Amino acid sequence: MCATGGQEAVDELKAELKENGYDVLDATVLTTSCNDLLTKKELKPLKEAVEDSDLIVSLACGNGVQTLAKLTGKRVVPSNNTLFVGERIRGGVFEETCRTCGACVLGRTAAICPVSRCSKGLLNGPCGGSIDGYCEVDPELKCAWIEIYNRLKEDDRLDLLEEVEPIRSYINVSHPRKLNRRGR
Amino acid sequence: MPSRLQQTLDEGSFAVSAEIAPPKGFDFSHPLEVAKRLWGHVDALNVTDFQSASVKASSLALCIDLIQNGIQPVLQMTGRDRNRIAIQGELLSAAHFGIQNILALTGDHPKTGDNPQAKPVFELDAIGILQTAETLIEGKDLGGNELLGQSPEFFLGAVVSPVFDPIEVQLIQMRKKIRCGARFFQTQGIFSLDVARRFKEQTEGYNTKILYGIIPLRSPGMARFMNRKIPGIEVPNDLIETLEKSENKEQDGIKIAAELISKLKEEKLCDGVHIMAIGAEGNVEKILKEAGLWT
């Protein structure tokens, strides 16, 4: 969707590298590179190329780059800069909508995320900085909290904004995070 | 003993505070001089916290200087640059020096300041800072640990913008701040009695004290700039025209500010005023004299 990977992008990069005098041993698109077992399996047929390589360029997100480095033991570099978890607004336009903060508040913010869409990531309502509904930090950015207010008002749920949020604990949401759903 | 600001407000007298800023450097002689001249005529000197998100000496440092000179400050505390450990530590340090008045602010974003590369913190917003101060007053820290010795005594304040669209948002935030311990409010600079009258009505019955922000205008350009750039500022056109025609703009700006203060007091539209002279602190004295408050 963002055209940062896929066969076309891989082929393009391969051609470019070749043009610049690099020896490209292989150029493959994995199903996904954040699934350890699946990636291990899909790397098997590429074993020789991986072993002979000096460097692997990954077009995956930051997560995929790390998986590859771990599984191959090779030097892996990212070709992309992982920007954000976002939404495609229209062709070629994307906006950040979730910072995977680990303590979701969407249930009381009219499904508009203040953690990622308010410049200060405020959890308790707006600062005094919005001008005509736009953010003090970026005049082209709508103030997330004014949007939340408008939506809550529409839904007749302003009582949610009236509540004082307890100060957020970062004990369980600090990094690095882990999830084990197996119970052991 | 309660701070002078608290005493004045509690007894229902008209309170005056004036804003001063720590320097970009470490020579405090200018703000200290200004404060010494004003103290006795104002109830508190309000010291900004890295104003405009810019690097300066800290609010706490100048507050300590003031209090050691017998001058009571308001310590401004924003959430921009400190997490909860630093905020609690600074509040306790303030208490150690006998600083009682605390103004809780969310803070401007670093991007709007002179070190835009800085990592923004904002772990606590203004409301969170009030909650934190209240927790300390109760003798505990946010981690639930008991404080040693006496609990600090703070007189907590916050800010509000009377000119804001939609105003309901500001009122909701204000009510939350009151519930979290804000006993006084400083407003964004106001420039008309109508705004004051309207806001008084809107906040009828709120259990807190309101100090209207007063910014003396020095030129029509300054007024237009603030109208365009500063959230919550609305200088009426007739004031800008008056300044345009004026032969002595700075003097007339002082007069306009003094008149507004006198009328606010006369009509009992607020509990006091907070004067922000922004770089021309010498004018605070002139405004107070002109308003008959240099007592």
Ligand code: SF4
């Ligand atoms: S609050 Fe925002 S950042 Fe956090 S999980 Fe929910 S959507 Fe994601």
Ligand code: SF4
């Ligand atoms: S203006 Fe709105 S979006 Fe911008 S920092 Fe303030 S509350 Fe957040």
